[in-house]
Amino acid sequence: MGEAITGTAAGVPYTALRPAVETDALVVSWHMMDAPRTNAAFAAALPMNDVPAWRVHLGMPFSGARRPNDMDALFERAKRDPALAFFSPFARQAVEEFPAALDDVRGQLSIGDGPLFALGGSLGGAVVLQNLTKVPFTAAALVNPLIRMRSGVRLFEQMVGKPYSWNDESTAAADAMDFVARASELGDVPLLVVSGTEDHPDLRDDAKELVDRLPNAELVTIPGLAHPLADEPGIDPAPQWPVTRTVDERLTQWFQRFVPLVSVYQG
Numbered sequence: 001m002g003e004a005i006t007g008t009a010a011g012v013p014y015t016a017l018r019p020a021v022e023t024d025a026l027v028v029s030w031h032m033m034d035a036p037r038t039n040a041a042f043a044a045a046l047p048m049n050d051v052p053a054w055r056v057h058l059g060m061p062f063s064g065a066r067r068p069n070d071m072d073a074l075f076e077r078a079k080r081d082p083a084l085a086f087f088s089p090f091a092r093q094a095v096e097e098f099p100a101a102l103d104d105v106r107g108q109l110s111i112g113d114g115p116l117f118a119l120g121g122s123l124g125g126a127v128v129l130q131n132l133t134k135v136p137f138t139a140a141a142l143v144n145p146l147i148r149m150r151s152g153v154r155l156f157e158q159m160v161g162k163p164y165s166w167n168d169e170s171t172a173a174a175d176a177m178d179f180v181a182r183a184s185e186l187g188d189v190p191l192l193v194v195s196g197t198e199d200h201p202d203l204r205d206d207a208k209e210l211v212d213r214l215p216n217a218e219l220v221t222i223p224g225l226a227h228p229l230a231d232e233p234g235i236d237p238a239p240q241w242p243v244t245r246t247v248d249e250r251l252t253q254w255f256q257r258f259v260p261l262v263s264v265y266q267g
Contacts, residue, residue, distance in 0.1 A: 004043060004237075009104035012097055013059035013066065015043040016109060024114025025053035025259050028102065030060055030094055030124030032144070034227055035234020038064035042121065044237030045229045046143070046248050051255045054111055058101060060124060061093040064235070082156040083170040087123065087149045087177060094127040098135075117255055121229065122146055129179040132186045139258040141192040141251055144199045144227050147210050149177035151202040180206060183213035191217040192254045194247055196225025203227070220250055 005016040031042035039057040048055055059065060078086035118140040120128035125145025132140060146152050153164050191214060195207040211219040222243065229244045
């Protein structure tokens with residue numbers, strides 16, 4: 001991986017990787033909340049160095065450079081109300097702040113208004129799916145994505161050993177983050193869904209259901225891949241796991257299918 005460029009765009013921290021060619025093609029990503037849980041760590045885990053496009057890894061809200069001083073307190077709050085204190089506000093803010101961050105990072109890095117691609121891991125995958133309902137991406141990819149909030153809430157229920165108390169507000173939030181039910185809103189953008197064989201069963205089932213409902217989606221299963229993509233604590237860049245290298249290769253192959261078609265003008 002070449003030297004990373006770090007900065008802040010409209011208040012959003014980012015880690016950018018420069019392509020080996022002159023291009024305005026841009027892949028934006030949103031990381032997971034499991035390891036790697038920062039933009040810098042996600043860039044190290046999935047650098048996609050052979051994709052002839054800028055890769056700009058955006059920081060999720062309340063994480064990385066924006067994380068509270070006491071991360072344990074944040075996750076304790078998430079355990080108490082995973083729907084309304086964790087999944088919904090994290091994803092909503094990431095989507096809301098994206099347009100201004102995109103404009104700012106393009107200006108800072110002198111990236112023109114070229115083709116736009118998206119990548120999301122876990123909760124970052126939900127951010128990509130929500131953005132697909134409104135942003136004209138050329139292609140997108142998800143890794144072990146959170147496709148239905150209710151599946152994530154079930155994981156928290158297992159973690160704390162008690163059922164979650166749903167109410168009207170949390171039910172509405174979960175409906176808004178059920179992208180199997182909302183599949184018709186995602187259009188026909190080419191979408192790759194990478195699912196590890198050792199990921200949580202509900203997340204794997206959701207991945208298959210989503211792909212089955214979309215006209216231009218592909219499901220890739222990675223043997224031996226659990227939910228995380230890097231060692232804990234997942235905050236700083238770390239050596240790439242062999243199985244994560246396999247994911248990186250599949251993502252690279254996927255985006256290479258589309259970037260050359262829009263980058264032929266490069267000299």
